[in-house]
Amino acid sequence: MYSILFLVVVGALFLLFYKGRKSKYHPSPFPPEWTKLLNEKVHFYKNLDPVGQTMFEIRVQRFLADKRVTGVDTEIDDTIRLLVAASAIIPTFAFANFNYPNVNEILIYPNAFNKNFETGEGAEGNILGMVGNQFMNGIVIFSKPNLLKSFDGKAHSFNVGVHEFVHLIDGLDGAIDGVPEMLVNNSFALPWLTEVRKEMKRIRQNESDINPYALTNEAEFLAVASEYFFDAPEKFERKHPKLYKYMEKMFQQDL
Numbered sequence: 001m002y003s004i005l006f007l008v009v010v011g012a013l014f015l016l017f018y019k020g021r022k023s024k025y026h027p028s029p030f031p032p033e034w035t036k037l038l039n040e041k042v043h044f045y046k047n048l049d050p051v052g053q054t055m056f057e058i059r060v061q062r063f064l065a066d067k068r069v070t071g072v073d074t075e076i077d078d079t080i081r082l083l084v085a086a087s088a089i090i091p092t093f094a095f096a097n098f099n100y101p102n103v104n105e106i107l108i109y110p111n112a113f114n115k116n117f118e119t120g121e122g123a124e125g126n127i128l129g130m131v132g133n134q135f136m137n138g139i140v141i142f143s144k145p146n147l148l149k150s151f152d153g154k155a156h157s158f159n160v161g162v163h164e165f166v167h168l169i170d171g172l173d174g175a176i177d178g179v180p181e182m183l184v185n186n187s188f189a190l191p192w193l194t195e196v197r198k199e200m201k202r203i204r205q206n207e208s209d210i211n212p213y214a215l216t217n218e219a220e221f222l223a224v225a226s227e228y229f230f231d232a233p234e235k236f237e238r239k240h241p242k243l244y245k246y247m248e249k250m251f252q253q254d255l
């Protein structure tokens, strides 16, 4: 049994190398303190079987080998780097070779920020994370305390990390519109959007527990629903069985 599992992992590693030749990633043992941090903070990782955990660790190392995580007026440590990588891997866990070709750098801000990227007193920042566009292409920004709060080891429906990386997956086809071509094939794009609009109606009528920020547009709906789907899958399935079925198919994950 275990020899088969071993072959699966080695095969996956081979694929990662073959497909990702431009990656700076070199296999190296996963630091035990990182395993401890992931177990404490990332329940998605904690719930994986041993082979899944090994795959997750390889993906984390590969992500961090290829992307810069930079603190802006704030210190960053391994916890922050790991949580950024975990946010990226969770929604794309089923796609072993995927490593965000549209991301170069992740900036960590000391707090929530405003649209001029100002933080602190007087700035009245309420943005917790964002995907850069135009001159900020390839850049993702997170507020440090909100990233930490997203991974407190508990199941809730808030995760700024997953939210922003889902926007990045959505935007790969050129439009952040709630219908990522990588995840939604043509045959169910329409039924998916129909279900989204039905749920938006329920949110408007106060009959849904999905964060009303999802009403902004279909792209925000997808990002907000994904936070819930990955953070509290059992509750999401119970409360939103139809959406759950679609999202299970999109992300190719049975949580």
Ligand SMILES: [Zn+2]
Binding pocket: 163, 167, 220, 223
């Ligand atoms: Zn958003």
